[in-house]
Amino acid sequence: MRGDKLGFVICVWFLFMYESCLCKFVVEKNSLKVTSPENLRNTYESAIGNFGVPQYGGTLSGSVIYSKTNQNACGNFTDDIPSTAKKPGSRPVFFLTDRGDCYFTYKAWNAQNAGASAILVADDRPEHLITMDLPKDDENFDYLQNLTIPSVFVTNSLGVSLKKALENNELVLVNLDWTETLPHPDERVEYEFWTNSNDECGPKCDTQIDFIKNFKGPAQILERKGYTRFTPHYITWFCPEEFVSSTKCESQCINHGRYCAPDPEQDFSQGYEGKDVVVENLRQACFYKVANESGKPWVWWDYVTDFATRCSMKDHKFKKDCADEVVKSLGVDIKKIDECMGDPKEDVENAVLKAEQQAQIGKGVRGDVTILPTLVINNRQYRGKLDKKAVLKAICSGFKETTEPDICLSDEIETNECLDNNGGCWMDTVANITACKDTFRGKVCECPIVQGVKFVGDGYKHCEASPPPRCQVNNGGCWKSTKDSRNYSACIDDHTEGCECPPGFKGDGINSCEDINECKEKTACQCSNCKCKNTWGSYECSCKGNLLYLKEHDTCLSKDVATSGGWGFAWAVVLGVAAFGVAGYTFYKYRMRRYMDSEIRAIMAQYMPLDNEGEVPVYGSHGDI
Incomplete structure (x- = not known):
């Protein structure tokens, strides 16, 4: 029950932070388009579940099935599921289920085991869309970690319409679209990770630490090469003024009740206290500040992963001495970090933590940060499994189309459509130059720029080198050689695709020219x-x-x-x-x-x-x- 208690305490502290309780939680949405039957053809909004793996930057089409015997998906699916659902090459199947009777995650898990590619959960009452979240008191994270299908929540009216069409034996086809879920305005992605140094909150904390360790590599590559701007953040709460002098506030807060965190073990009589967590949060925030000022913000990932390994609460090393050893090993100035942190016992505001509290409040379309952990990409909150592959896919969808770095086109998260018939684009087979460019959202046919030479054309049937001519690019794919200070080339600079051996030589002009x-x-x-x-x-x-x-x-x-x-x-x-x-x-x-x-x-x-x-x-x- 430790995860449930922590969730309750976080909620209480958050309410303390907002005296008027006018919190703004934003429901993140994707597009749902019904393509069949004809009378339902339209585009609808659906809410992204905070579990599974949403296909950020992509689309997924499938046929919809509604079980007659397992309508709420709280049990195993049996006879009413087509046998073709699990066969390779078959059309993806989306399970439509009703809300109620069991956790959203459990519905999705049953659907995934039955061969569904996605699950649509229909509301059981007329209301606005909600975010399906992880259960508060289910510590069985084994199945949650293996839950990979995307989940969306649809309105009651759409659910009723889809079920009626299925009752009439009509083919219901749906396209789920996440291409515009996250903004992708330019060639750089800005993202934030709202985290916490506490490692005694059970499976959720373990999942968070594992993610940081696994994602460190891609994060540092993106940051070092300037593809991203990453900023870590830490949620803190303040103690209401009437409780500042209480024993519980004093044990959970620093700077006279201004910055607080729940007790890690939910036991005020033993173990570490909430103020220990706040102090380490502050140290990590200051570490990032100092590292960023020195031009190496990516070192934050090294500190957090090393600290979690060397200074955990479980090993009773969650303290300054251990933290200083980690800082020293990474070559960051400890004195500057201490100056940034200030004195946690003083009755003054801390500039760093005050900025963190202000950043928690949502601005524009982002909404307030209320869930730990939370990833914010291009000012929109990420929804889904906190997993290396899933998060990288989401970050990659934040790049302007065709500007994604190579890591976004790796085999791990993307299939290169240019490998199949060159994507249907133009190609100079002699010079091995193609207009097909694989992007995170699929291939595009666009005349390339090769070694500073721009090719112009429609990208599908025609591309030609705009001056300088094509022979400056890989010699046009033709033969060339140098001997006795003499240079000969079989490339002809007349914008043709042929190669011809120069006078004094004979051959095919591509592989060889003989004297x-x-x-x-x-x-x-x-x-x-x-x-x-x-x-x-x-x-x-x-x-x-x-x-x-x-x-x-x-x-x-x-x-x-x-x-x-x-x-x-x-x-x-x-x-x-x-x-x-x-x-x-x-x-x-x-x-x-x-x-x-x-x-x-x-x-x-x-x-x-x-x-x-x-x-x-x-x-x-x-x-x-």
Whole structure:
């Protein structure tokens, strides 16, 4: 009964915290769409149960069954369940059950054992949706830990409609959708974990500690690489002023009744006290604060797991000396942590715990944090089993689509749809470039960016490299090689998908290109005096004796002839240029002389008559006569 007592005490302390008792508990919902029968086709709201594994970020479709002999699912399902329900490849089956007579978790467990993929619990009265929670006084956590099917709570009216359709032998098909249950606005997920350092509350505390140990690895990977921003929180309560001086408040609270926690063993006469839990909560909160300021917030996971192992209440080591040893082993400044914690005996407010109490109060759509433990992802409370795989799946659904880190696409939690026929997307089989991208919510066909080169197209039938060209990306999937400082490639930068061996080589252009021996194949150096030498990708020709090879004409000439011919040509050019210069100069001088003579004669003619010349008219402005 220890778990029940703890739940009762937590509830009482929480009521103390809110004098007006106007607490805001938010029911987290997912979408339920009825696709058959036609008259019920619509989208309805359903409440996510706080157990099992909700398929955050995904969907699940199935046919609905309502047992005639086990309507409340409190017993084992027998003859009225189709034999195909458990067969691989068959359509998933959802069990519709009535509320009442046994725990919600027990209904789900019976449905899971009968082969159901999900359970729909219909309310037995007209009211708003509620959250199905874990039982308060059932310490049989064995079946709860193995409960994996998602559970949803539906309204009384929807339950009645579904049962009526089934009575008329109609096929009832339902699609459960969790894709928009958690916001996914950007490329980073922000999440909080509301926890407690108490390890004497029975199976619930054991489950919480096991989760922290198991989730430490993924949490630290996500945090180190900047994919997430994680913040731990600790629930505390305050003691009403009229009870501050009571023995029970003094044993459960610090800072004069301001920050309290229930007695771990629910026995005020022995063992640890609530104030011991509050002090360790404060130490863990300050540890995170100091580690975060040093740029290593993920070390919090190391501290909490090490403390739970080395300093447990069961081993009577739940105290400062043991905690300091853990802090020291992790290289965090103990003095800064002590300064952050302050003096728990003083009648003053503690800044850290005061902020924790204020953070408990819900803002916006989140609602108040009333359940221990509680995970808040992108400001929405997580519902379901506190399990590594389930929580990682929920966190991954908080990333903007197509930005999920690789850990979200691991085989452990996701199936790669791109492995089946490339997801129906475009693919360059030569360069091994695909437009199929696996995301947490399924595949998308989107032209990729490879090594800085952006491909554009519809992603389904066509993608091509936008400059720079495709040969810069994995050489277009074609053959390339380097030898003797020479580079050759079979990739053609014309946006085609083919590969062609360059001149001097032969082959398929993809796997290989072999050097062509031009000398052996008699395709080069064919003149009578030529000598051929094969090189990688080319060849070299030379001539016998004192001969010079002319590649353009594939012939050999005497070097003397070539030299004399060359000098003769040079002299001819020089003499030609000189002759042209003399002729030009003569012509220029003759023309200039004629021009100057005519100008002088024109000027002199204005003042005196010249032999054999008439008067030369002089032109000026319009005023001249």
